[in-house]
Amino acid sequence: MIEVLGKLQGSGQAEILFHGRPVEICRKPRLRRLNLKVSPPGNIRVSTNLTLQLSQILKFLTRSESWILEKLKLFSETNETFLPKQFKPGELFLLRGNLYPLELVLTRSGQFDFALGKKHFWVGVPESIPQGEGFRRLVAKNFLPWFREQAIAAIKGSVGRWSQAMGLEAKSIGFRSQSTRWGSCSGAGHLSFNWKLWAAPPHCLDYVVVHELAHLKFLHHQPRFWHLVDQHFPEHRTARRWLKDHQNDFYFLDEIKQSLNDKKSDC
Numbered sequence: 001m002i003e004v005l006g007k008l009q010g011s012g013q014a015e016i017l018f019h020g021r022p023v024e025i026c027r028k029p030r031l032r033r034l035n036l037k038v039s040p041p042g043n044i045r046v047s048t049n050l051t052l053q054l055s056q057i058l059k060f061l062t063r064s065e066s067w068i069l070e071k072l073k074l075f076s077e078t079n080e081t082f083l084p085k086q087f088k089p090g091e092l093f094l095l096r097g098n099l100y101p102l103e104l105v106l107t108r109s110g111q112f113d114f115a116l117g118k119k120h121f122w123v124g125v126p127e128s129i130p131q132g133e134g135f136r137r138l139v140a141k142n143f144l145p146w147f148r149e150q151a152i153a154a155i156k157g158s159v160g161r162w163s164q165a166m167g168l169e170a171k172s173i174g175f176r177s178q179s180t181r182w183g184s185c186s187g188a189g190h191l192s193f194n195w196k197l198w199a200a201p202p203h204c205l206d207y208v209v210v211h212e213l214a215h216l217k218f219l220h221h222q223p224r225f226w227h228l229v230d231q232h233f234p235e236h237r238t239a240r241r242w243l244k245d246h247q248n249d250f251y252f253l254d255e256i257k258q259s260l261n262d263k264k265s266d267c
């Protein structure tokens, strides 16, 4: 069931509801096609250019109805992947490609502490912090900078090693947490990496680094580019497969981030 609230024609004031959920419409000048994205826990976003009529968007949504419903069903299932992390003992966290149960330790230091052990993800919480409401937010607020710091150190280390091995050096490197891209390389030789990669196995992180470094030589995905990647990282197919198969498993990081910021739309 697709409903339109407001005027269908004209300045795009209308709001589209898909089975009761608002559809975010994102207009960018240079888009040729319509892009549809359904992301957890149930966000629907259509990206298109500045001129496409709302009626066309509605037609598109109608055509895609069963696909969208299927996605929404996947996200709404009591699937642990999409449940917000509470930072409770025993809760599983994906870090460096493995699921680690959280072990909570009360500390007297007055500081939050995080560490990845052999079998556990240790979270040290000042004993003065009440366990009730606000506990999750406080831990999450401290967890994210720690995670980011680990990720940046791991990515920088990997870039250093692979730069040397491949004889390619970036002008600079930056870190972001895009939801869909693991890395990027600009024409000017600036590399950017997704710090969520620290949740992935180290070989996947290395693969992304090799991939972006290879772009310093070939700014495309033609056979010459893949040949270079293959030369240095022959297991790139397994790494790509892992990242693809586990893309939803990184959702907990987005969820934590979103729960801390007031959700901003960045279309």
Ligand SMILES: [Zn+2]
Pocket (backbone or CB within 6 Å): 211, 215, 220, 221
């Ligand atoms: Zn690429």
